[in-house]
Amino acid sequence: MSSAEVETFRTKVPEWTVADSSSRIERTFRFRNFAEAFAFVQKVAELAESEGHHPDVSFGWGYVTVSLQTKKIKGLHENDFIIAAKLDEITKSG
Numbered sequence: 001m002s003s004a005e006v007e008t009f010r011t012k013v014p015e016w017t018v019a020d021s022s023s024r025i026e027r028t029f030r031f032r033n034f035a036e037a038f039a040f041v042q043k044v045a046e047l048a049e050s051e052g053h054h055p056d057v058s059f060g061w062g063y064v065t066v067s068l069q070t071k072k073i074k075g076l077h078e079n080d081f082i083i084a085a086k087l088d089e090i091t092k093s094g
């Protein structure tokens, strides 16, 4: 994906940051405690399984960091932005 394409997709998920020479996007989601962060991790895992696209996830007290990359190409693909948008939707709808 060219850097122009990355920028076009990123405007649809402005809360995500492009990292590692435009090879992945990431966002840290904040929560009120550890249990709510872990509940979100479970939702991320369910979405990953149903979409067949699996982000790297790290979490701790009050936060979950999601990193998206298409491993087959070690870079960004439209699918990464689709998952990002779906995760944004999940947090909006609660």
Ligand SMILES: C[C@H](O)[C@H](O)[C@H]1CNC2=NC(N)=NC(=O)C2=N1
Pocket: 052, 053, 054, 055, 068, 069, 070, 071, 072, 073
């Ligand atoms: C066959 C299956 O679609 C692939 O192994 C998928 C599974 N999940 C994946 N997830 C991610 N993030 N990148 C991939 O390239 C990928 N490949």
